[in-house]
Amino acid sequence: MDSSPEIHLIVNGVPHTLPALPGEMLADLLRERLGLTGVKIGCNECECGACTVIVDGLPVLSCNYPSQRADGKSVLTIEGLAGLMKSQDGQPHLHPLQEAFVLHGAVQCGFCIPGQIMTAYGLLLQNDNPDSDAIRHALKDTLCRCAGYPTIERAIQAAALAMRTGQAVQAPSLPQSARPRNEVGRHHIRPEAVAKVTGDALYSDDITFPGLLHGRAKRAMHPHARLKRLDVEKARALPGVAAVLTAADIPGDHNHGLVIPDWPTLVGIGERIRYVGDSVALVAAETREIATAALELIEADYEDLPPITSAVQARQPETEAIHPNGNLLKHIKVRKGDMEAGFARAEVVLEHTFHTQITDHAFMEPECSVAHLSSDERMEIYVGSQIPYSDRAQVARALCWDEEKVRIVGMLIGGGFGGKEDITGQIHAALLCRATGRPVKVLYDRHESLLVHPKRHATQIRVKVGALRDGQLTAVETELYGDTGAYASLGEKVMTRATTHSSGPYEVEHVRADCYAMYTNNPPAGAFRGFGVLQSAFAVESIMDMLAAELKMDPVELRRRNALRVGSVTNTGQKLTESVGLLECIDKVDAEMRRLGGPEPFKPVSVPEAPHLLRVWGFAAAYKNTGLGGGAPDKAGAEVEVYPNGMAEVRTSSAELGQGLVTVLQLVAAEELGMPAEQVRVLLSDTDLTPDGGPTTASRQTYVTGNAARGAAKALCEAMTAYIAEKYDLPPDQIRFVEGLAQLPGGLKAIPVGQVAAEMSADGRPPRALFEYWAPATKPLGQGGDMHFAYSFAAQAAQIEVNTLTGEVKVLRMLAANDVGSAINPLGLQGQVEGGIMMGIGNALTEHFIVDNGRVVTDRLSRYRVPGIALTPEITSFIVEHPTAEGPFGAKGVGEVVLIPTSPAITNAIFNATGVRVDRLPVDQELILREMGRFA
Amino acid sequence: MNTWTHYHLAKTVDDALQALSSTQGETRLVSGGTDLLLDIQQGRMPAPELLVDLTGVEEMRCLELRGAELFIGAAVPLSRVAESPLVAEHARALTEAAGLIGGPQVRNVATLGGNVGHALPAADGTISLLAMGAQAEVAAPEGRRRVDLAALFAGPGQSNLDRRREVLVGFYLAARQPNEGSAFARVMRPQGVALPILNMGIWLRREGSRVVDVRVAVGPGGPRPHRSAAAETCLCAGEFTPERVELACKALLEDTRFRTSPQRATAAYRNHLSGVLMKDIIQRAWVRAAGQA
């Protein structure tokens, strides 16, 4: 019946003849049969563009392109792109697009990059000089969650220019640190960028083992129920099924969890189902198709219970408790001053309640774990994880094995944003691997990813503020309800951050905040970039604008009046003694806003040729802690070694999620070792080879792990100095390391560090140093003192356009200033700022994870919208550097503060345009229009 | 479990018809597959035994003027429709609609045949073709026939075509006269599915200061792609003035039933938007029809 039993096609210039396979898409053929794993699968539903390849000159989505249709056609993938650029020496060179993506810093986590480059390649075939509109048109549906869209655009233009002129690709001119050192604070391309633009970069789903089985979990799909009966016999009998496991087959602990082990790895018979993503059985089979078919054959009976759908409902006394200790995960309190006095002194009091939605990380790379038994019977798990050592502990507990028998090997991570901290498939893969003795891959498709992993907490926030007529805040009272869903995950910590930041980056004498972090039958909520502060900032920054209107005061002035500064005491009783750049952030953004928008930026102006379009600005400020804080020991280990070939290696178990940690560690170590950055490489996240760097969360990596790397590099320098001093009988204080050489006093010849390393090794003194960095101790909430060792500050202004006929909102410009302490890696910082703003825009305008009575409505990427390039405004970023003494070269965290002010800046602008106060995210264009009275 | 078992790349329309009849098992026609294959993969449709791929049928990839008509093959990729100067000249509403469907990669494979075959009441290609008064050429084993586009739709996602024995070959549109013009627009919501909350296509012929013939298609205005006879009648009933357009906006609501779709749009919002779109589109179509008869 097939028109041909074979497929003849040319891939990257090479002809292939392959047997036709039923149901096979081109992406599968390329990835699985030809090993071209540069073709990425982000969604498998035509939404993300990661799988884009060129077929007969046109970009198409290979995830939905039947492989048989490619018969007789010519296919180009990212792997073939470099091959097109053979130079005289016959060697393949990077294509100008690849080169430009690397040089401009368009590569972050890298997962979307093959798709971006191939889509751009398709564009350049038709248009050798694309303007911004043409690029936005062509890349409209090629998503990047790291969202360096402006950089991607610049990179494409640079490549196009190079191709038109035959010249080399030009590097970008970007602001660098005001105080650059030899390496730190200057432009450096990511060490792993080249592999990410050629398709060589390996993410977990890109690896395979002989005899690999495919594991899948049977999801309950009931939000709240009791598992009554489970029959797996039919599934077990299906040919090709190697194992079916249920809760009874777990040798060790049945629960996992980052803080509280309350999350069943598999729900057992008679036990409670707490959300649709709970799993009840596992299957391992020869192919993914067989595993999927086996899931269908598993019979499960449930007794449905009424689902708890909101945090407020969960706290009502009549609501059934879904965990042994009740539905209250934690009541979090902030107390400062005397509320009665604060409000009594106030001349104006305002109160309002705000709601934020659930959102999903939607990292482009869905979760994947591959478990493998090593020859010495140890469990090796290949996974892109934010907390490898925690994975190791949790897997070991489930297997009932010693931790030493488990090894987590970190793979590249295609975006995390907090969503890869919890266990997803790691334990499932390990259990199946143990049961079958064969390697097992557990890969989530987008649908499963959306259903299962923890989300951002939906939060209800009531804010009451009191102020004097001159704008001084006298009291802020907040009450928060955070929906942590079915399991704790990092819920307590997230909601603590939401609570402690809920009176904004302001000094207020009297503060009271209460937060109820509640269990519900919604998907669990956990860490997500912004970590609770995104939610409370939306509330407090909205009410700041409401207050300014009430006081007839400029909203920027109101913020200046109250802004935290050196000497201020925070609402948790912490006296800020250094590194508070908030006022400078506010000033920088304010000045630029008024330069562009005139003296009255908050007054709407209609577009002359289209008077129904109103343009106006909105403003917001923010702060965010760096590091775990709250009394949690915050430490990281790192090891640095120098090799006889003159290379140095930094090793630590911290995750590169695309944020640029590798570059930061490389630069910090290079600076300290007096070596060029190119001579320093970084190895991350292998629990056998790299010391524990702690969790990659809380914007802590640059500071904590950066300091660990710096400490290790310093210790190694000292060891090398001591060795040279001893061996050559020189005063140690006269030995210096410069440009990879040990400079010796008295006209002696400098020694390359590689040679020092070789000599040390030969003398039995290993040229390496291990350092464990302990961040300054912090105090638990409620004890006053330093709750955090550093804070980052930010201000943003948004210029928006509202269509008063339809209610549609467009962001035209964003201005952002971030106090990052010091800019160690300016190119990485740029990516963080652009990506953060885009994520903030998504949070305000497009992202809405909808759960209806416990059931997930937005269970496909086609229903959960993340911003694409078409929504990208013009972004102007100002770097503010108020160094913190303890931070590596003065740096503090930046990954989160960059997106916190974006949503309220936008909704404040909407108010300025329309008089409608958006108090519920995401913005509902219909509601705006209705409240404007444009229709009944 | 596989998305399909057998795959047939049809060379001609007859070849496709023959393939359809070659098995008793479930068969499906596939063009771009941007609706169909996702429906199958996501479990909304059973996996067929045989897929018959139409994208290689030359006749169906043809886009040309045939006498006083423009023919657009059902398998012409939407990117070609969107970029075609012929389409821009004769059916601007279709140019505008095709350019909005999906992204470039989707448009490089998706087709009008599939857009119409999927039979959704608010598909952009369908609504613009309806406004253009398109006729469809249908091939069946007993021969070819031409039908009005509207006759193809039975209900939401329900085509009147017999999918076991019929193939859409292409669409015929009357070539544009200088006093004719068309336009298309839609309103989206930034959250949720990529289907418009409202779309509308209008074609009109003007004489002097009057509209003498007009088609107003709107989606989702009912279970099938909808034309508002009331608005059309109203627009032709007198001089083309802002007041008349206002009246037509009201008239449209007489025979168009907008629904409330939870989490997307209420009927009231759609009612309002229909007026906004009508005013915008009719004006553009009017200006485009400024040539003399």
Ligand SMILES: Cc1cc2nc3c(=O)[nH]c(=O)nc-3n(C[C@H](O)[C@H](O)[C@H](O)COP(=O)(O)OP(=O)(O)OC[C@H]3O[C@@H](n4cnc5c(N)ncnc54)[C@H](O)[C@@H]3O)c2cc1C
């Ligand atoms: C990311 C994305 C965005 C999208 N955005 C939009 C949008 O903005 N607006 C919009 O309207 N649609 C949109 N769609 C839906 C879809 O792309 C369009 O409907 C497209 O035109 C379908 O064409 P196709 O060739 O891919 O159809 P297919 O999926 O191949 O077929 C669809 C149906 O038509 C039948 N069929 C196909 N060809 C024929 C034929 N010649 N004769 C008879 N029956 C036939 C098939 O059997 C099937 O039932 C989007 C889809 C995706 C994935």
Ligand code: FES
């Ligand atoms: S994987 Fe193909 S579009 Fe997402």
Ligand code: FES
């Ligand atoms: S670099 Fe684009 S998704 Fe990470």
